[in-house]
């Protein structure tokens with residue numbers, strides 16, 4: 484997601500999934516209202532799908 488790219492540069496971990504990591508820049512942006520919670524939820528669902536189809 485394009486609007487996750489900038490906040491994700493602030494993540495503590497380079498391989499952050501932006502779902503529940505501590506120090507996640509994307510989660511911080513959601514909390515500040517810079518990313519809507521619904522967009523983040525959709526992201527989590529898409530990520531879930533991708534993870535499931537891979538295994």
Ligand SMILES: [Zn+2]
Nearest residue numbers: 494499501507
């Ligand atoms: Zn993150």
